[in-house]
Amino acid sequence: MTAIVITPRGPFSLAASMRFLEGFTPAGYRDASDGRVLRLAFPADDGHSTVSAEVSQTEGSGGSAGSEGSAGSIQANVTVHTGNPGKDGMGAASAESDGVSAVRAQLARILSLDVDGSGFPRLAEHDPVVAELIAAYPGLRPVCFYSPYEAAAWAVIGHRIRMVQAAAIKGRIAEHHGQRVAVAGQFLHAFPTPLVLRGLSRVPGLPEVKVERLRLLADAALAGDLDAARLRAMPVDDALAHLRTLPGIGPFSAELILIRGAGHPDVFPRHERRLHASMAEAYDLGDPDASDARRLAGISDHWAPYRSWVALLLRTRREEQAGQAARGRSVR
CATH class of the missing domain: 3.30.310 (TATA-Binding Protein)
Structure with missing residues (x-):
């Protein structure tokens, strides 16, 4: 230790x-x-x-x-x-x-x-929306996936299934194939390393095509194609284009891997519709601006060099509000 x-x-x-x-x-x-x-x-x-x-x-x-x-x-x-x-x-x-x-x-x-x-708090000086977010979530920064490799694996596992179902499958993969370790009096299962994942022939709950994609992503990780430092050093458009060449990775997943896997702090997610809806509400945008990715990206330019961070706070607030509304409906 x-x-x-x-x-x-x-x-x-x-x-x-x-x-x-x-x-x-x-x-x-x-x-x-x-x-x-x-x-x-x-x-x-x-x-x-x-x-x-x-x-x-x-x-x-x-x-x-x-x-x-x-x-x-x-x-x-x-x-x-x-x-x-x-x-x-x-x-x-x-x-x-x-x-x-x-x-x-x-x-x-x-x-x-x-x-x-x-420099993050200074964004609040010129943007009331950001000021409100920073006040509501003091000290919160994005908590990333452990690696671009694990973010890519999540993207493949979770494609077109419910998040809770994907999380259960990911948890079972970790339990059966990952390292079991003791941490401060508790046992945890890590997600398997690429060396282990590339050897899996079957994963209960996943179709064969997804298992094959996981194996190929493990190979890509071992080849350096999912190296966080390399991805963050590339121009954003080039990094996203590179990620889209990987098996099972489309535009949305590429952004997820770069932002939440490699931890890039300054990328505006152009394919995250829930974020766009949150922005439209926060900035009081009507049609067609509310669904115009270019218009929204222009607003996010004022968040540089922390575009990823502000986007996370917007999504966090939206999800909290949705959860509170759902609990209110269940009470009634």
Whole structure:
């Protein structure tokens, strides 16, 4: 086990990230503690090992969110597991011997801490919508998939089926084929590494074509075609075009992989209709502007260099409002 410290640049709240994860269906995250420790288990970017992490945040000078003053530092105890799946962490090696810098970089990317967010609050000065969002969700940054590889796998699993059904299938794949690790007193199953996934011949609940696409995506990950740093270094249009060449990845999924898999902070999702509806409502747009992707993208230009972040807050608010409305209907 190795201790890692990450100092946020700009506002950040781990507690807000945990609340977000609990409502993020693909994560399947359920916290059984006091809400102060984030437990993670995920395939490492190296393609063959698994990382477990116990993450917490110290109190900053302006509280954990750091809206005034500095946000508290992130402290993580991480272990790299190189043994066989299902062996309860057997074969674990210290992160230091397996590349502590790579593990730290991946963890920072997952929590969007690899981005300097000190300029994010300034967006509120010229946009009342953004000001309201930042006030409503202090310190919340996008919590990403553990890797572009896992985001791509989710896109294939979830294509044209309900999210809860896809999450159940993804969870079963992790349980049966991923590494089982102990994290702060709890056992977690990580999604299988590309080396393991490429060897699967059958997945209950998935048609053969999806299983074949998962195997091909595993090969693509091992070949470097889903490398997060490479994707973020490319011009956005080029990165999206590259991702659309992968099996089972269309325009919507390509944006998902780049934004929520590679953690790109400044991409406007042109194919996310729910976001567009949320923008139309927030900015009081009528037809035809409400469905004009170019018009909406023009509005998002004012969010640069944090377009992905504002988009996430808009979607989060919309989903919370939808959940509150559904609970109200059930009460009546």
